[in-house]
Amino acid sequence: xLLQGTDLQILTQPLLRFDMKSSVLDWLGIILKRxxxxxxxxxxxxxxxxxxxxxxxTFFPLALGPQESLLSSLAPGVIWIAALLASLLAVxxxxxxxxxxxxxxxxxxxxxxxxxxxxxxxxxxxxxTGLPILIASSLAAIILYLPLESFVPMILxxxxxxxxxxxxxxxxxxxxxxxxxxxxxxxxLPFSIPTLLMGTSVVTFSLNNxxxxxxxMMMGAMLAIGIxxxxxxxxxxxxxxxx
Amino acid sequence: MGSPPLFYRWSxxxxxxxxxxxxxxxxxxxxxxxxxxxxxxxxxxxxRILYVHVPSAILGQSxxxxxxxxxxxxxxxxxxxxxxxxxxxxxxxxxxxxxxxVTGSVWxxxxxxxxxxxxxxxxxxxxxxxxYAALIGLYSSIDDxxxxxxxxxxxxxxxxxxxPVIKKxxxxxxxxxxxxxxxxxxSPSMSPDMYQPLLLCVIGxxxxxxxxxxxxxxxEVIDRExxxxxxxxxxxx
Numbered sequence: 001x002l003l004q005g006t007d008l009q010i011l012t013q014p015l016l017r018f019d020m021k022s023s024v025l026d027w028l029g030i031i032l033k034r035x036x037x038x039x040x041x042x043x044x045x046x047x048x049x050x051x052x053x054x055x056x057x058t059f060f061p062l063a064l065g066p067q068e069s070l071l072s073s074l075a076p077g078v079i080w081i082a083a084l085l086a087s088l089l090a091v092x093x094x095x096x097x098x099x100x101x102x103x104x105x106x107x108x109x110x111x112x113x114x115x116x117x118x119x120x121x122x123x124x125x126x127x128x129t130g131l132p133i134l135i136a137s138s139l140a141a142i143i144l145y146l147p148l149e150s151f152v153p154m155i156l157x158x159x160x161x162x163x164x165x166x167x168x169x170x171x172x173x174x175x176x177x178x179x180x181x182x183x184x185x186x187x188x189l190p191f192s193i194p195t196l197l198m199g200t201s202v203v204t205f206s207l208n209n210x211x212x213x214x215x216x217m218m219m220g221a222m223l224a225i226g227i228x229x230x231x232x233x234x235x236x237x238x239x240x241x242x243x
Numbered sequence: 244m245g246s247p248p249l250f251y252r253w254s255x256x257x258x259x260x261x262x263x264x265x266x267x268x269x270x271x272x273x274x275x276x277x278x279x280x281x282x283x284x285x286x287x288x289x290x291r292i293l294y295v296h297v298p299s300a301i302l303g304q305s306x307x308x309x310x311x312x313x314x315x316x317x318x319x320x321x322x323x324x325x326x327x328x329x330x331x332x333x334x335x336x337x338x339x340x341x342x343x344x345v346t347g348s349v350w351x352x353x354x355x356x357x358x359x360x361x362x363x364x365x366x367x368x369x370x371x372x373x374x375y376a377a378l379i380g381l382y383s384s385i386d387d388x389x390x391x392x393x394x395x396x397x398x399x400x401x402x403x404x405x406x407p408v409i410k411k412x413x414x415x416x417x418x419x420x421x422x423x424x425x426x427x428x429x430s431p432s433m434s435p436d437m438y439q440p441l442l443l444c445v446i447g448x449x450x451x452x453x454x455x456x457x458x459x460x461x462x463e464v465i466d467r468e469x470x471x472x473x474x475x476x477x478x479x480x
Contacts, residue, residue: 171401175394179384186380187398190373191405194412201416222408229404233397236318240390
């Protein structure tokens with residue numbers, strides 16, 4: 001609906017061609033391009049999580065009081081909780097639109113690897129929620145008086161953490177396809193606890209001038225294992241709807 | 244035992260024995276533990292709640308491992324019965340985890356002075372409880388039972404992968420924020436006359452789990468196969 005006639009032609013044509021020479025990367029590029037155009041045309045997809053993130057951040061000083069020492073010690077946790085919740089907010093949209101209008105059926109019929117489809121969807125989700133949050137987090141760090149030295153660890157931990165959240169979110173969205181949005185949140189939240197713990201630990205350690213690289217490595221390892229495992233399980237979960 | 248009618252016949256033979264064994268083990272273990280075992284010189288009689296607390300905590304974890312194994316079998320080989328097992332085990336595991344949490348805080352109040360401490364072990368048990376809740380919540384949201392089985396199987400596999408990470412990260416987190424003041428492990432190693440009844444209780448709890456699982460599973464099998472002939476034959480005659 002959001003695509004105009006000419007775009008549709010450009011975008012659906014490669015999807016429908018059964019060209020054995022088309023490589024996996026082409027396929028990834030096609031999906032990314034299509035979904036980015038759709039997301040870009042509807043600005044609410046990437047603005048809503050961003051605004052939500054900033055509003056939640058603003059609520060903490062309002063509720064806890066504006067003392068600088070208190071806020072700066074709470075900042076790692078506050079930023080991380082807000083980032084988790086904001087990235088969960090858009091989880092619902094990962095597959096539901098495509099499922100409803102039938103594009104998901106097309107993807108599965110196209111005989112292209114469905115693993116790549118899920119991976120592309122995760123990347124899109126990260127690009128429209130994780131990336132804006134990453135940028136907004138520096139603003140949040142300023143208003144919560146987080147010391148400047150902790151900016152880099154915060155960005156690094158959020159980079160790894162929000163990517164893992166997008167992976168988990170895709171699984172939650174696939175499992176709760178067509179169900180209430182709160183269900184996918186309940187599914188995903190308990191599993192996101194290690195990310196939250198390690199992410200906040202990275203920032204807190206850097207506040208105390210301690211070595212935080214171990215946590216970053218663990219988060220990277222989780223991401224490295226999560227990409228194949230969670231994408232495969234998400235494919236399996238999506239296929240539940242096509243028995 | 245893959246086919247439901249075979250399982251039903253086989254389980255009706257084995258179930259009474261499971262029940263009898265569970266009663267024997269639990270009554271000996273609990274009688275020994277609650278009445279005969281010596282009083283702890285530091286904690287007094289309060290420590291005796293351990294004969295319920297420790298077995299249910301062990302069960303809460305091992306039932307999850309069992310469920311994840313069932314989930315893996317269900318996803319890979321599409322074995323129907325393993326999906327039903329997963330579904331039947333979930334509420335039992337959740338109950339045991341809840342019992343472990345409640346008895347733990349009942350024990351904590353007189354011993355530590357608070358109902359709850361953000362200790363690593365307590366926290367990861369609480370998270371385990373939430374994961375059970377997520378699995379059961381997901382199950383109840385899907386109407387088609389085979390589909391629900393497979394959805395829950397997929398999620399339980401993720402749980403299997405992430406639970407060690409949760410335990411490890413909670414350990415780090417806890418040591419970061421506050422030195423652990425109270426741990427179960429730091430208490431002097433148990434004397435044999437306290438340990439032996441505990442062992443009996445653990446075995447008894449496992450038997451209780453096997454018994455209730457079989458009971459749940461039989462109900463599940465009958466419920467799903469109610470339109471089949473073999474079920475009609477059992478209940479009409």
